[in-house]
Amino acid sequence: MGDVAKVAGVSRATASYALRGDPRIVPETAGKVRKAARTLGYTTNLSARSLRSGRNGVIGVAIFELDKAYPSQMSAAISKEVNRKGLQAIVQQTSNSQEGEIAVLKEVTSQLCDGTIFSPGQVSDEEIRALSDNKPMVLLDDFSDEAIFDTVFTPCEAGAKAAILHLVDVGCRHICVLGNSYRPLRALGEPTTVAGRRLKGALEGFAESGMAVTEDDFVQCDQWDFSLARQQVHCLVESGRSFDGLFCMTDSLAFGAIRGLVDCGLRVPDDVAVMGFDGVAEDEYMTPSLSTISVDIEDLAHKAVSLLLKRFEGSDEPFVAEKLTAKFKLVARESTAKRR
């Protein structure tokens, strides 16, 4: 930067101001500095800036798994939204483990980034605060009732409820649910997990439609991935249970489930209608195409980034955590196109 200042014929301080567009520098001077910087191929050293000012224009996105469709598509949407605001995003995977989450926050995100959008799984809000180094943080789907951080939610309850009502609507008489085991609605309270929230929404759907359910209609999946879903569906079918509708708590589960149903010689949707949740790009191209609760990830990204940027501005008012919920759409496709 010293060179740039010299070429432009100003001091280093003036060069610094000019390059960041400080209004105190007259346009003419600023122009000279920018030109000098360009000809010298100068780029600001982010480490130095970060060290001195604590800011570098980089936002961190910490997500559980990068190799699954939904989280990766969400990270991509957030990255794009960050770029749209003229900033850069870096994404990291926590691998769904406590050490992973701690390492990412402590060693990278809170150090190299001005703020973080974080999807927590294994660490408490208090731990997050300790690791955040007092930098702005927006959480994704943190249903704990502490109000320490701004949070954006997936529309778990409303979405799950809509899914059940849709299955009922297309004529299903006996619906199973894949992703969480049963607990009675009145015992559920305000669940603190995504799986709990989706269960609650589903139960509300059953209640509203007047459809009776039993404990056995709900199948727990500790991992929300293809292979376990496939296995669980095999078990469900082999148990002799007869059902004509299946709500899967994520699209991944639905992919595995459909495959499991096909393995057992059942047709989708004629024998069993299947409903997913997420709205990943693959849904439309499956055979059959997958009906789903499509979370508006652009809206989610927009809300998360906006909350974060608002915190950058700082405010004198006492901190009040904001809670926003992303929009969703029910998308009906072949997997629930039942002949009635």
Next chain:
Amino acid sequence: MGDVAKVAGVSRATASYALRGDPRIVPETAGKVRKAARTLGYTTNLSARSLRSGRNGVIGVAIFELDKAYPSQMSAAISKEVNRKGLQAIVQQTSNSQEGEIAVLKEVTSQLCDGTIFSPGQVSDEEIRALSDNKPMVLLDDFSDEAIFDTVFTPCEAGAKAAILHLVDVGCRHICVLGNSYRPLRALGEPTTVAGRRLKGALEGFAESGMAVTEDDFVQCDQWDFSLARQQVHCLVESGRSFDGLFCMTDSLAFGAIRGLVDCGLRVPDDVAVMGFDGVAEDEYMTPSLSTISVDIEDLAHKAVSLLLKRFEGSDEPFVAEKLTAKFKLVARESTAKRR
């Protein structure tokens, strides 16, 4: 760090050495320092370290799209491999645009990272060098013939050839190729793109099996995504072309293509056997499950990370770029299970 040094009763310099495990510090002193650091909850400031030493233990991964299955699964594999080596990885998407690639390299990766694993698309090797700030860089699938950087390749030619031979092997008599338009093998030389390499491999497969091909058997896809593949297959079928095998240059293309065939009332594999390329996790759960050239992304990740770490060690010998190719396996599934 000053506090840590004070508590441990040593100088800041000694504390710095001790924390990084410098062998000059006696174990006893080092122990005291580490203990002091722990009780004080001290974490090294990466910006400061980076500013002073140019190193911070973070590796950048710059990939074209984060919302597509193959690149996201590859990024995840590289991240895990980096973690396994005790370092952190940050991943960024370039959105397949020149500005994106430049911004990522210039504003983040070359600044915040000790080295980068980069999948280039729109920038030349020389530009990359200029943007890399002389830090180690490993490229992915950069087929340009300059030998400036270490590179890891996808086994494009060998894989594509194997794919064609497999289709022939299961009894296909007329195979189409989706992903690139035709050019005669002898005019092809050493193609500088992934699409070109896969075309070359396919042509070699046709040559070896003695199967004749015409220009119309090859369909260009400028974007390798679901929707275009689906459209192109619609066109192909509507053109009245009769074919019983289809090699798609990526799994994404294959997903769209299968869907397109189903739309047209064709059965996979009975009417048309379909072969993909990549080996994403979803393949196994499709209906029908997708046969594919499965790139060993763990091997790819291992090779890329190893090359990068080797450059960190520095060497007095003149720079010679290393070129490695990842392993692959042909995985035969339902989509090529023809009744013969």
Next chain:
DNA sequence: TTGAAAGCGTTACCAA
């Protein structure tokens, strides 16, 4: 509106 100078938290050289 601009310039001088202090300092952000480390590391690495040199001396002890």
Next chain:
DNA sequence: TTGGTAACGCTTTCAA
């Protein structure tokens, strides 16, 4: 083996 100290490149306060 350890300690003192000068950078690293930038931002920001204060003074001019």
